[in-house]
Amino acid sequence: QVQLVDSGGGVVQPGRSLRLSCAASGFIFSNYGMHWLRQAPGKGLEWVAVISDDGGNKYYADSVKGRFTISRDNSKNTLYLQMNSLRPEDTAVYYCAKSDSSTWYYFDYWGQGTLVTVSS
Amino acid sequence: EIVMTQSPATLSVSPGERATLSCRASQSVSSDLAWYQQKPGQAPRLLIYGASTRATGIPARFSGSGSGTEFTLTITSLQSEDFAVYYCQQYNIWPRTFGQGTKVEIK
Numbered sequence: 001q002v003q004l005v006d007s008g009g010g011v012v013q014p015g016r017s018l019r020l021s022c023a024a025s026g027f028i029f030s031n032y033g034m035h036w037l038r039q040a041p042g043k044g045l046e047w048v049a050v051i052s053d054d055g056g057n058k059y060y061a062d063s064v065k066g067r068f069t070i071s072r073d074n075s076k077n078t079l080y081l082q083m084n085s086l087r088p089e090d091t092a093v094y095y096c097a098k099s100d101s102s103t104w105y106y107f108d109y110w111g112q113g114t115l116v117t118v119s120s
Numbered sequence: 121e122i123v124m125t126q127s128p129a130t131l132s133v134s135p136g137e138r139a140t141l142s143c144r145a146s147q148s149v150s151s152d153l154a155w156y157q158q159k160p161g162q163a164p165r166l167l168i169y170g171a172s173t174r175a176t177g178i179p180a181r182f183s184g185s186g187s188g189t190e191f192t193l194t195i196t197s198l199q200s201e202d203f204a205v206y207y208c209q210q211y212n213i214w215p216r217t218f219g220q221g222t223k224v225e226i227k
Contacts, residue, residue, distance in 0.1 A: 045156075045164065045207055045218040061215050095163055105211040106154040108175065110163035 002026040002109040004096050009114030012086055022079040022096030022111050030054070030074040033099035035107060036081045038092035038116075048094070049081065050104055064090075086118045122146050122210050126219035132227040133198050141222045143191040143208035152212035155184055155193045158221075159204045167206075168193065198224070 008020040022034070036048040049060045049070040058070050069082040079096050093115050097107035123146040133139045143153070151171040156164035166175040168184035171191060181196045195202055203226055208219040 044220045045209070047216040047218075059214065100169065105152065106166065106169050106209060106216075107156075107164075108166050108169075110165070112163055 002098065004098065004109060004111035006094065006096055006111035006114040009094065009116045011117045011119060013120050014087060014118055016086055017082070017084045018086065018116060020081040020083070020094055020096075020114060020116070022081075024077045024079065024096075024098070027098070029072075029077040032101070033104045034070075034072060034079045035097045035099060035104070036068075036070060036079075036094060037097055037107070037110075038090075038094045039113075040089075040092045043092075046092075050099070051079070083116070086116075088118050090116065091118050092116060121215060122149060122213060122217050124208055124210055124217055124219035126206075126208060126222045128222060129220070130223045130225060132225050134227045135200060136197050137227075139195040139198055139202075139224050141193040141195075141206055141224070143186075143193070143219050145189045145191075145210055148188045149210040149212035151187045152210055153184075153186070153191050154209045154211065155182075156207045156209065157202075157204045158207065164207065195224070 003025045005023045012018050035050045051058050051070045055072050067085045071080045093113040095113045096111040098109040100106050100108045125144045127142045153171045155168040158164040172184045183194045185192050205221045205223045207221050
């Protein structure tokens with residue numbers, strides 16, 4: 001069965017960096033686009049970034065463009081999110097999610113999430 | 121960016137009754153709409169895509185309808201495990217956007 005395990009969250013000061021990971025199993029990882037989404041405490045869902053199956057194409061939400069970098073290692077079945085210049089408003093639970101297909105329309109499986117808290 | 125608006129914010133329903141949730145898009149998204157269920161402390165779960173197609177393993181009591189700008193998620197005969205927050209999401213254009221959620225609570 002599809003399994004996505006998010007890790008790497010924690011408490012970080014504003015302006016610092018953090019890298020999140022998502023370990024995938026139960027499907028052919030290299031065949032699917034992958035996303036990061038986030039949910040601020042008590043709030044709704046926000047899409048953050050997507051990466052194509054081969055890593056050649058990446059797109060970002062305006063709120064993180066230039067600060068966050070999505071990447072993947074298909075040999076390790078792992079997705080990453082490098083977060084730089086973190087701001088208090090980046091505080092959220094971050095989820096990795098699998099694309100439905102090569103079209104990147106919706107998110108058919110999600111990780112359990114990892115909490116990132118940006119605070120001094 | 122397409123703004124998705126869900127109503128009501130909270131819906132109080134008795135077990136066994138029907139729940140009807142609404143989602144409106146600020147411009148047409150055709151049938152490019154998905155619904156998710158989220159329980160406290162858990163990740164969202166895909167329920168519906170293509171406005172009306174149930175995802176794998178989703179019970180038949182969940183149904184979706186609509187197109188363009190108006191969509192509905194209907195849950196017939198609510199079970200205890202259905203009390204949760206429900207989100208709609210459009211995938212017609214980038215960025216993908218979500219509604220703010222409807223909480224279905226026990227009456």
